[in-house]
Amino acid sequence: xxxxxxxxxxxxxxxxxxxxxxxxxxxxxxxxxxxxxxxxxxxxxxxxxxxxxxxxxxxxxxxxxxxxxxxxxxxxxxxxxxxxxxxxxxxxxxxxxxxxxxxxxxxxxxxxxxxxxxxxxxxxxxxxxxxxxxxxxxxxxxxxxxxxxxxxxxxxxxxxxxxxxxxxxxxxxxxxxxxxxxxxxxxxxxxxxxxxxxxxxxxxxxxxxxxxxxxxxxxxxxxxxxxxxxxxxxxxxxxxxxxxxxxxxxxxxxxxxxxxxxxxxxxxxxxxxxxxxxxxxxxxxxxxxxxxxxxxxxxxxxxxxxxxxxxxxxxxxxxxxxxxxxxxxxxxxxxxxxxxxxxxxxxxx
Numbered sequence: 271x272x273x274x275x276x277x278x279x280x281x282x283x284x285x286x287x288x289x290x291x292x293x294x295x296x297x298x299x300x301x302x303x304x305x306x307x308x309x310x311x312x313x314x315x316x317x318x319x320x321x322x323x324x325x326x327x328x329x330x331x332x333x334x335x336x337x338x339x340x341x342x343x344x345x346x347x348x349x350x351x352x353x354x355x356x357x358x359x360x361x362x363x364x365x366x367x368x369x370x371x372x373x374x375x376x377x378x379x380x381x382x383x384x385x386x387x388x389x390x391x392x393x394x395x396x397x398x399x400x401x402x403x404x405x406x407x408x409x410x411x412x413x414x415x416x417x418x419x420x421x422x423x424x425x426x427x428x429x430x431x432x433x434x435x436x437x438x439x440x441x442x443x444x445x446x447x448x449x450x451x452x453x454x455x456x457x458x459x460x461x462x463x464x465x466x467x468x469x470x471x472x473x474x475x476x477x478x479x480x481x482x483x484x485x486x487x488x489x490x491x492x493x494x495x496x497x498x499x500x501x502x503x504x505x506x507x508x509x510x511x512x513x514x515x516x517x518x519x520x521x522x523x524x525x526x527x528x529x530x531x532x533x534x535x536x537x538x539x540x541x542x543x544x545x546x547x548x549x550x551x552x553x554x555x556x557x558x559x560x561x562x563x564x565x566x567x568x569x570x571x572x573x574x575x576x577x578x579x580x581x582x583x584x585x586x587x588x589x590x591x592x593x594x595x596x597x598x599x600x601x602x603x604x605x606x607x608x609x610x611x612x613x614x615x616x617x618x619x
Contacts, residue, residue, distance in 0.1 A: 275450050277443060284474040287438055295329035300473070301436035303335030306354035307345070310361045311495035312568070313480045313488035316539050321440055321475065323366040332372040333434050333600075334362060336593075339377040339384070343420040344412035359589045361498050364579035369592045373434075375600035376593065382604035383433035389611060390425050390432075393458040394451065399424065402447050428452040433604045437468040442475050463614040466607075481535055483512035485528020494532070499579060502569045509533070509565045514557035522549045530557065533564045540567040 273279065291298060302322060304310065310319070326332040336355055341348060355376060362374060377384070399405070402424050409416055419426075424447070431439055431452050439449055449472045456467035481487065482494030489495060494512070496505055514529040522545040524531040534545040537560075541548070552559050582589055612618050 275446075277446065280443075280446055280449075280472050281474060283471045287471060287473050291325070291328055291330060295325075296331070298325075298330040298438045299333070299434060299436045299468075300325050300330050300438050300440065301333045301335065301431045301434055302440050303337045303430065304358060305337045305340050306351060306358050307341055308354060308490045309357060309497040309499050311488060311490070311497045312536065312539075313482075313495060315365060315498055316477055316480050317442070317475060318440060319362070319365045319367070321477070322372070325440070326366075326368060326371050330438070331434075332367075333436065334367060334372055334374045335430050336374070336376045337430070339419075340423065340426065343417060343423050344408060344414040346414075355593070356586065356589055357499060359593055360579055360582040363582050363589070363592065364498065364575045366575075369595065373596050373599050374592060375596035377430075379597040380433070380600045380604045382601065382608040383429055384426075385608055386429040386433055386611065387422070387425060389459065389615065390428055390455050391422065393455050393462070394425060398451065398454075402451065404445060404447050407444070424448050424451045425455070428455045431470055432456055432467050433607050434600070435468050435607065437470055438473050439470060440473045440475060442479070446472055459611075459614075463611075466610050466614050480539055481524070481528070481532045483509065483529070483532050483536065485524060485532035496536070496568060498572065498575065501576070502573070505568055505572075506565045509561050509568070512561070514560070518556045519554055520549045520552040520556065520560050522546050530560065533557075533560055537564045537567045540571040 287298065300322075302318060304314065304318075322332060322334060336358055338348075338351060338355060341351060359374060363369070367374065399421050405420060405423055408423070409420060414420070427448050428451060430436075432455070439452075441449060449470060452470045456470060460467055479487075482489060482492055483496070484492065484494045486492055486494060496508055500508065512529060512533065514533070515527055517527070517530075520530060520534075521527065522531050522534050531545065534548055537543075537548050538545045548563065552563060
């Protein structure tokens, strides 16, 4: 019998969810979100945003969280946070997230959801929190000391998922430990106090991780990312500055030619062609021709998204309205769930 927490079992469940979504999408409540630490880039778009829009349009109940409280898990400042939040909403709307179908809300605006932290923390041991590999990876990546908030980050995520009775969370393989802990918390609560929460499963992303322009992980701090909010000119400039190598013949070889291959991957995902096919077409044209091809591919793909985004940039009142309405709906749901939790725990006075 395979271990329930193994990747193989997670993949089987994920495939079953995909099938279920085509037949009974209304049975699925999805939660996902982002930390507002800067601008969203192509990696976010192809990795998660595009999938969220597909789930929303299929008819699943979709919820998108702007995890502003989670910014301070590994940072000492909330400078620019308001600007980052508003820009994130603009990116969401431009990419096709529809506020009439998807609830977009901010962490800090929903106190009842965050209040679930206290009962949930009583259901996990310090050892379970300490061995979460994602927390360790986050800590190493940020070089920040382990704050209490970072240690309990997976419990915070459990609150995010369970307050709206989420039963499906789109994640990459590396995030599976978070889903396991959420499932553990839900089961322990239900066993101890009576059934309130659903079973939660991962919807594993089918999109391979898009590397940055230099072949490394796409990251704001590496300066190797193209932001959704960039203009066509800024995109061209960023691609032009990207590092390639001196070899004239263009080939797809991520191991030995990370820069060239990173550019090919970007072009491939924007055109729906394969990296090898594009490399063969450019051939002896060298990196100049490759960069020109990539620039055109990105700018053509994102032209309608950027056009929509510009409309939202010029209408901040609408962006704020979307967030206020999302916050209002999230509070309604969170208060209802918290009331059920208090009732199950006998804490209604």
